[in-house]
Amino acid sequence: MKPPGRLLAAGRDADIFEYGPGLVLRRSREGRSVVGEARVMQYLSALGFPVPAVEEVSDDGLSMVMERVNGTDMVAHMTKRPWTIARQGRVLADLHRRLHELDAPDWLRASPVGRGDRLLHLDLHPLNVMVTKSGPVVIDWTGACRGDPLVDTALAWVLMASGEVPSGRVLARVLAVARKVLVNAFVSSFDRHALEAHLGEVVAWKVTDPHMSEAEQARMWAMVERASRGR
Numbered sequence: 001m002k003p004p005g006r007l008l009a010a011g012r013d014a015d016i017f018e019y020g021p022g023l024v025l026r027r028s029r030e031g032r033s034v035v036g037e038a039r040v041m042q043y044l045s046a047l048g049f050p051v052p053a054v055e056e057v058s059d060d061g062l063s064m065v066m067e068r069v070n071g072t073d074m075v076a077h078m079t080k081r082p083w084t085i086a087r088q089g090r091v092l093a094d095l096h097r098r099l100h101e102l103d104a105p106d107w108l109r110a111s112p113v114g115r116g117d118r119l120l121h122l123d124l125h126p127l128n129v130m131v132t133k134s135g136p137v138v139i140d141w142t143g144a145c146r147g148d149p150l151v152d153t154a155l156a157w158v159l160m161a162s163g164e165v166p167s168g169r170v171l172a173r174v175l176a177v178a179r180k181v182l183v184n185a186f187v188s189s190f191d192r193h194a195l196e197a198h199l200g201e202v203v204a205w206k207v208t209d210p211h212m213s214e215a216e217q218a219r220m221w222a223m224v225e226r227a228s229r230g231r
Helices: 035-046 074-080 082-100 149-162 169-187 192-196 199-206 214-230
Strands: 007-010 014-018 023-028 054-057 063-067 118-120 129-132 135-138 145-147
Touching: 035 054, 035 063, 074 082, 074 129, 082 118, 082 129, 082 135, 082 149, 082 169, 118 149, 145 149, 149 169, 149 192, 149 199, 149 214, 199 214
Parallel strands: none
Antiparallel strands: 007 014, 014 023, 023 063, 054 063, 118 145, 129 135
């Protein structure tokens, strides 16, 4: 594997570098193997699900060369085209449905929440969907597992509804309205009561994530409380 080019982006635990025409290299900073993630992406690509094509994995398993996706994430897309927010919510819902129609391979780990035999992303929200000219492409498969589709979808709902909104009087109000439109479009594509039944276990697991702020955790539990009062 040749040395990569310039740094393009830095994520939570990995860096993305240029790597020749139409390719990027993703390298773990924490020493985490990307072999499993690459295997999931290759499995999905063979079934026609929209993921970046994997070209190569390094011998040490810490780097992966994959297709460079030309587009913007769904959040950036909606920021520039706010009239598409409801539509993007439905696009996200469709990606969940398409993914959950797929059998999870036997070698895929079980979900930390719930049980099932469907393929889950476990982080399928707008920041992990790239909007391209040829359609949406789903990235960041580090959490892929085998489980119950309702868990995956309920988690996406929780993350979209409870994520931080930047401060600023006007901006915060605008973003709050936009988020409500997005969440409603997404949730209305499913059986809301079925999703609500899984909010408690999903939140109990997600609040253990050190990346979630205390304010986000509080909003998650508030969602669970509202759902329990409605049942």
